[in-house]
Amino acid sequence: MSEPKPTNRIIELREIINLHNYRYYVLDDPLISDPEYDRLMNELKRLELQNPDLITPDSPTQRLTNQVTERFSKSEHPKPILSLANAFNETEILEWFDRISKINTTVNSTCFVMEPKIDGLTVVLEYQDGLFIKGATRGDGLIGEEITINLRTLKTIPMRIPVDSSTLQSPKKLVVRGEVFIEKDDFEKLNMQLEEAGEKTYQNPRNTAAGSLRQLDARLTAERPLKVLCYSIISTDGEEFTSQWDVIQTLHQFGFPVPEGIKRLKTIGEVVEDLRNWTDQRDDFPYEIDGVVIKVDDIALSDDLGVVGKDPRGAIAYKFPGREVTTTLNDIGVNVGRTGVLTPFAILEPVEVGGVVVQKATLHNFDYIEEKDIRIGDTVLLKRAGDVIPYVIGPIIDARTGSEQEYQVPAKCPACSEPVEHFEGEVAWYCGNASCPAQLVRNIEHFVSKSAMNIEGCGIKIVEQLIGAGLIRDPADLFLIEIHDLLKLEGFAKKKAENLILAIKESKKRTLSRFLFALGIKGVGEVMASDLAKKYKNLETFSKLTISQIQETQGVGPNIAFSIIEWFRSEKNQRLLSKFRNIGVWPEEITKTVKKEDLVLEGLTFVITGTLEGFSRDEAQKIIENAGGKVLDTVSSKTDFLLLGENPGSKLQKANALRVAIISIRDFQKMIEKN
DSSP, X not given: OOOOOOXXXXXXXXXXXXXXXXXXXXXXXXXXXXXXXXXXXXXXXXXXXXXXXXXXXXXXXXXXXXXXXXXXXXXXXXXXXXXXXXXXXXXXXXXXXXXXXXXXXXXXXXXXXXXXXXXXXEEEEEEETTEEEEEEEOTTSSEEEBOHHHHTTOTTSOSBSOSSTTTOXXXXXXXXXEEEXXXXXXXXXXXXXXXXXXOOOOSOHHHHHHHHHTOXXXXXXXXXXXXXXXXXXXXXXXOOOSBHHHHXXXXXXXXOOOOTTOEEESSHHHHHHXXXXXXXXXXXXXXXXXXXXXXXXXXXXXXXXXXXXTEETTEEEEEOOOOEXXXXXXXXXXEEOTTSBEEEEEEEEEEEETTXXXXXXXXXXXXXXXXXXXXXXXXXXXXXOTTSOXXXXXXXXXXXXXXXXXXXOOSBOTTTOOXXXXXXXXXXXXXXOTTOHHHHHHHXXXXXXXXXXXXXXXXXXHHHHHHHTTSOSSGGGGGGOOHHHHHTSTTOOHHHHHHHXXXXXXXXXXXXXXXXXXXXXXXXXXXXXXXXXXXXXXXXXXTTOOHHHHTTSTXXXXXXXXXXXXXXXXXXXXXXXXXXHHTXXXXXXXXXXXXXXXXXXXXXXXXXXXXXXXXXXXXXXXXXXXXXXXXXXXXXXXXXXXXXOBXXXXXXXXXXXXXXXXXXXXXXXXXXXXX
């Protein structure tokens, strides 16, 4: 007799993996380690491979397919997906309230819900019997484009609801509205990767998210760091909701990610008073928000107020003050990156935007200058959003006087005067001189950076000083510097020199993953360096791998594999590695077996601020992670503890506002002591 099909185990694995995806991608609060998750996923893949007739659309293995769409078909929405009227000041909010209270006096006694207005792309998600069956763009509000295959690649979108079926039951049909976006940090990292690879960078997160969702090849969408937040139920044949507040809570219970910071206030006076808080805190959100949406909480009342054109009367969007200004483009400068890529930047007549005086802004790349017809002397429109680097939107053509000059890509590198190279089909222009001083500065700056070897006190100014004095010609030379070398340099007293030498010495203890990232191999970011280090353990093994062997690591394609192989084959790099080995910088990735009783911080999240007595931040982070905890960069309502050191930054204020527990280094030491 043949063995029975493992149907029950497959169903169980799907439920377990879907729950862990929700904990990791939505709640940012994982229950298991990455290796444990990988084991579950690999078991499911193996069972489905052996039993292909048991594969279902909601399986975690089916998020990404090799299917390429020729074009997007039209998708009619079950109900109109309405837009919102805008208000730009407190007076206009009060005028809106007066209008709707005249239509229905019940408005005077209702509550209001305030939600962040996410600057992203609206999507409509349809579920049948708890299964995600279709996703579409908003389009004109009545008909959008179906992009189901692309939306399935977003791990924040549940394939089946509710995620925890033991406590809730989904309606037979549910249609949800959400917003797809890219977080600000992810956007900056994406542009850095594209710039280093010589590819075209993006202007802003919103356009990037929109373009990524409309890729005909879903594999390209999957490569972008897209996320979704949901905030409205368009239609359902299940329980009728009486309030918007209940809608948000239900979406959260079903497993949908919902925006942070949503409030329910009792009066329009409280709403108006709170607008200033939203404006002040707009940069605290990890994604771009351009306003706050104010909704009548009572859904029946909101519906009764009706619609004006395509705008429901029961809601309005308060738009934040603009962060776009005009100024004069005095000149265009060029930076040389560590891979030799030339990047133009705008030199501007100083102008205040978003509370900051700006004199320089990004111009993305030379193609951008040509496409926008940006000329030296132009009056240009400048935008700054939060902490994102300001960028030039384009010229004000009508302001031209005729004296503006068209820009020409430099024929020679501005740092070394060697000829500039440009390859057919690429956006980037390069300096091909491997000895270019600007590239060396950027390479060393990357090598010593916090996420690489983390050599404290060795910023770009010190790097430039060391190179200028002839003390370093490659990263390995850092480890040969002695105190007497530093004392000859301007600004170096004995204590400062000793501290830098100590920091360099401490960096020898860094892991292989950090070292691989620090080497600056094209295409190898932090995550990939970590994955490669865990798989191959040491440089000796790593340097002898073939392209096919390297591609066995998840996320490594043929281009990156070739880039890695070429780096290790280079005679110059082989000499550099030999130099590292001779001076004792030859790290290995050591995987420790962790006992359950050692995981005293399991499930807890920490944020670190200030200088810690007796610990570097890296050491504290390693201790937390080895004890099962997690360290985040920003404080949120999900943070369990803020580890407080001397001279803390703004994270302390935010922790106090969110009532996050604040602990000292001594409190922390008590937490990690073994009983």
